[in-house]
Amino acid sequence: MNTVDELQGLSAELATSLRPHALAVDAGEVPEIPALDIIRDIATPPDFRTSDLPKCAQLYTETCLARTAANIELSRGDAGVLNICRAPSLAGLAVDALGSAEQQEAFYRVLADERPWTFFGMTEPSVGSDATAMQTRLDKDFRLHGGKRYVANAERGGIGVVFARTGPTPLSIRAVIVRNPSPGYSGRALTMFGLRGAALGEMTFDGIEIPRTCLLGAHLPASRRGLWGAARTFNIMRLQIGAQALGVALAIADYVHQLRPQWKPLMATRLEAARELLLDCAHDVDNNPDDRRAPSIGKLHATHLAVETARWAEAALTPGGLLEHPLLEKWCRDVHAFEFMDGTSNIQRLTIGTGHDDN
């Protein structure tokens, strides 16, 4: 057994502790689950971990392959519960990519000491797919003005990364570390249709004062200080989202096959093939971190297949059966969330289609 297989096995084991809380999290509860502390540590870069972990766990932050393999199994437990984990998540990846050694140290110190949820503020009420048009701005006095919407942990998060413009061009979009509470910060939770553990919300910045040390990327070349510098981060996250979609689909298939062992077994094969595809794409990203097509291919397929799996499950039940199987009904809502996270299907299509000439 190689270390990725071991990590996959460890993730499957941890996933069994998530499942029992799935419906409670969907109903808005935030239970304390010891397995989530382990997952949080696994998702933290080795230098900043607070406990000793099996050797295979080291790999999680080192390769996209390991992260993808682990997320499939963790989400097979329950992706909603996984999303209440106080992990560094996308904010951590952005700090890894854009932060200096001191900034990384300061960020992970807060995570270790305070165990906060993290947020990654990019989307705004009127600007989503086209992030270059964002309106939130950081003025010359280092005050942040504007707001973000549809951001995970916007209300309950204690620290995160927010993107804002410092001038008119896309290159002037920069990232800053923001603390909550801070004078001028307000966060509000939104009612979500599914994947409720993600706790989407909106945040408003009314002239928050940002310490100069919290501006990320100052030590990097101008072209890599902001949005473009975070591009590799999005590649990794895109596959993590695809992995979570596939994990939910596998959970659905497991559940249905318990109820109806003979029900259209082809779906199980399609899901295993999708795992193979995601892992291959992750391997490609490890070999070429700037490859944008591979993560888009993996995410597009997995999110689409997850929604299809939910329909396959619905057809397997007796009429009205979704009302009698609340966990299945919940997963049939959850699978739709992944469409919007880290680029919609159309955005993935455009990336895949326009990259066609390169290969």
Added chain:
Amino acid sequence: MRHTIAECERAGHEHGLSVGLAMALAGAETAQAPGRVAAWPTSGIPSGATVVREERGVSFVRTEAGPADPEIAARLAAVRLGLTRRLAERVVEHLSARKVGGEPTIGKQLVQGALADAHVATEAARRTLTVAGDCPEAVADVHHCLTTVDWELAKLLGASGFVSVDSSGTGAMFEVHLSRLTAHCWIGAA
């Protein structure tokens, strides 16, 4: 039947699921549901019924499983057709007011293609109900098609369809899912 189908579609389009459902179920009883749960307008649930869940004027009540009634399923499909058209109108309004790359999102070719596909699918679904509204497989197929089209349309609303910002801004996915759950109670087993 053609007239009833048109009336049900209009009710769904103009007044929403709960009113449309009342029209589709006129004269029916919960025991006509093919499974152990019937979707019923909350305003008219039979006294003493056990309500499993209630949402936006639709109640899911316990019942004894009966034989599937293709006419009820066909009328409900017409109601859903009206809801799907309503959703498409909402998408056009939403994306006409949004921009990407400095241009209206509604003008993007992938968006126009998705809207065109949804339009064609709903036109075909309506004709299926007209020519085969008494055929259980055909009606079930229309329901499945509408579930697919609803999702393709809801995607176009971006995250705004996935959350409710306040009571005035209910995410479309809540309605789309309710329509799907309601249908699931009235379509016979596969």
